Amino acid sequence: MKIENHQLKNIVIIGCGFSGALTCVNLIKNQQLSNCNIYLIEKKNEIPKGLAYSTDTNLHLLNVPVKNMSALEADQNDFLEYCRLKWDKKCNIDELKNYYLPRAFYGDYLKELVNESIKNSQIKVNLIKNEVLNIIPDLQNNYKVILAKGDTINANYIVMAPGNLDYGNPHITNKDFFNSPLYVQNPWDKARLAKVNKNEAVLIIGTAQTAIDIALVLNDQGLKQPIYMMSRHGLVSQPHTQEATQAMGTGQSFGLTLDTLSKNILTALKQVRSAITKVKDWRLVIDSLRPITQAYWASLTLTEKHRFTRHVQVIWDIHRHRLAMVVARDIDKLIKNQSVKILAGRLVNITQTNNLAHIQYKLRHHDSIEELTVGTVINCTGPNFNLNSLTNPLLKNLSKDGFIVPNELGVSIKTDNIYNVVNSKNEVLKNVFVLGPILKPQLFETVAIPELRKQTQIVANKVKDLILEEVKITAN
Ligand SMILES: Cc1cc2nc3c(=O)[nH]c(=O)nc-3n(C[C@H](O)[C@H](O)[C@H](O)COP(=O)(O)OP(=O)(O)OC[C@H]3O[C@@H](n4cnc5c(N)ncnc54)[C@H](O)[C@@H]3O)c2cc1C
Numbered sequence: 315m316k317i318e319n320h321q322l323k324n325i326v327i328i329g330c331g332f333s334g335a336l337t338c339v340n341l342i343k344n345q346q347l348s349n350c351n352i353y354l355i356e357k358k359n360e361i362p363k364g365l366a367y368s369t370d371t372n373l374h375l376l377n378v379p380v381k382n383m384s385a386l387e388a389d390q391n392d393f394l395e396y397c398r399l400k401w402d403k404k405c406n407i408d409e410l411k412n413y414y415l416p417r418a419f420y421g422d423y424l425k426e427l428v429n430e431s432i433k434n435s436q437i438k439v440n441l442i443k444n445e446v447l448n449i450i451p452d453l454q455n456n457y458k459v460i461l462a463k464g465d466t467i468n469a470n471y472i473v474m475a476p477g478n479l480d481y482g483n484p485h486i487t488n489k490d491f492f493n494s495p496l497y498v499q500n501p502w503d504k505a506r507l508a509k510v511n512k513n514e515a516v517l518i519i520g521t522a523q524t525a526i527d528i529a530l531v532l533n534d535q536g537l538k539q540p541i542y543m544m545s546r547h548g549l550v551s552q553p554h555t556q557e558a559t560q561a562m563g564t565g566q567s568f569g570l571t572l573d574t575l576s577k578n579i580l581t582a583l584k585q586v587r588s589a590i591t592k593v594k595d596w597r598l599v600i601d602s603l604r605p606i607t608q609a610y611w612a613s614l615t616l617t618e619k620h621r622f623t624r625h626v627q628v629i630w631d632i633h634r635h636r637l638a639m640v641v642a643r644d645i646d647k648l649i650k651n652q653s654v655k656i657l658a659g660r661l662v663n664i665t666q667t668n669n670l671a672h673i674q675y676k677l678r679h680h681d682s683i684e685e686l687t688v689g690t691v692i693n694c695t696g697p698n699f700n701l702n703s704l705t706n707p708l709l710k711n712l713s714k715d716g717f718i719v720p721n722e723l724g725v726s727i728k729t730d731n732i733y734n735v736v737n738s739k740n741e742v743l744k745n746v747f748v749l750g751p752i753l754k755p756q757l758f759e760t761v762a763i764p765e766l767r768k769q770t771q772i773v774a775n776k777v778k779d780l781i782l783e784e785v786k787i788t789a790n
Pocket residue numbers: 328329330331332333334335355356357358359363364365366367375376377378417444445446447475476477478524706708749750751761762763764766
């Protein structure tokens with residue numbers, strides 16, 4: 315059944331990184347839909363590369379192997395096929411599957427996939443470079459989408475894919491420092507990074523993947539002084555290995571299933587540690603948990619979720635979110651030759667005199683205050699999920715109007731189990747969806763492509779079903 319012209323529906327997708335763009339592709343691929351209007355609205359990044367794949371340096375590699383990076387849930391070899399044609403043609407396919415390729419190359423893949431889909435689409439796709447500031451519902455469950463330049467779009471369906479949230483500022487006494495030209499709040503601001511003073515040391519707040527990406531870029535720019543990287547535990551993401559990469563997706567469970575894994579998080583940790591003692595590479599056990607992680611997280615009580623965040627999260631993150639081997643080798647080299655120095659400690663304050671930032675911090679397990687002077691401070695603290703302190707104008711406005719509310723953990727956006735927004739009156743907004751990394755607090759695994767591609771297909775199917783259902787009702 316095709317939808318007739320007079321039943322034209324407007325689908326507005328807000329944010330056009332991977333999640334927004336691939337929801338659009340999945341809608342387009344659906345042969346039952348035609349004569350809908352899709353509006354893809356993106357405020358600043360290149361469509362559809364988003365934050366992660368807009369990088370232009372080959373120092374930034376994917377942290378997931380080729381075999382798991384297809385953008386399409388329905389065709390899981392799509393990226394592998396693209397690589398076979400566009401990467402080194404002489405590469406053996408079994409080796410290629412397990413490569414960690416540049417993120418910029420993946421960005422090109424996404425661009426070709428999305429452009430090609432839009433070009434061949436029966437559905438009209440309108441690409442709009444603008445920022446969505448608010449969404450106003452009417453009494454018929456339709457919406458007015460308010461844009462920054464004063465325009466509005468009427469929407470029947472809305473998919474919010476706002477992506478990786480702003481990085482929160484670190485906790486220091488002197489909040490004025492956040493306005494200092496020596497402070498880089500957004501580590502992905504390429505123009506600002508290019509201007510970092512090469513003759514002074516740099517402090518990167520954070521030691522995870524973003525911090526490592528930034529350290530590699532600064533080193534490449536010829537920094538003459540050390541880069542300090544600081545986090546509470548001073549733990550750096552672990553590397554992948556060839557063996558564990560080859561084993562990914564083979565379905566081994568090491569006795570850890572949804573039924574056997576304790577719902578007490580500390581007991582579960584012991585079970586995982588015990589399983590690790592029986593294998594050659596701990597990564598095999600960590601990777602075996604991936605297919606059940608979302609369901610396991612959903613099965614935990616609030617108390618256990620909080621306990622995980624307090625006691626396990628740091629250690630989980632550096633083992634689960636690993637570095638491509640080449641990246642791990644490069645950062646290791648910089649640590650060994652003292653170009654990068656890792657500090658396990660807590661920031662206390664930062665002040666500025668002339669063109670220098672003076673850092674006060676306490677080393678882990680020490681009470682005395684240490685001092686450090688640098689030319690630039692770069693914030694790599696990770697996304698902030700607290701709706702009350704977000705700077706994204708859309709989310710701020712929606713939160714103020716009660717259109718969105720935090721989830722049971724007091725953060726992120728409350729949704730039902732198929733990505734529908736639940737508002738402050740506890741009503742499920744069945745025509746409004748949210749997906750992507752913003753849902754991390756409730757879904758736990760919702761940042762990387764293997765999970766996101768599934769979400770984009772589920773949401774696109776749900777929108778299609780709703781449209782077909784409405785058409786049926788109208789026809790009857
Ligand atoms: C540096 C980095 C590296 C990564 N590497 C990998 C990897 O190797 N493998 C992997 O599987 N995953 C990786 N990830 C995970 C990554 O988050 C996802 O793969 C994916 O890019 C998220 O896509 P998204 O569309 O949800 O978010 P984003 O890419 O952040 O896109 C959201 C878009 O929405 C726009 N937007 C927000 N609000 C509005 C508004 N109000 N109006 C209009 N536009 C708006 C933003 O400008 C942005 O472009 C990485 C993530 C990062 C940050």
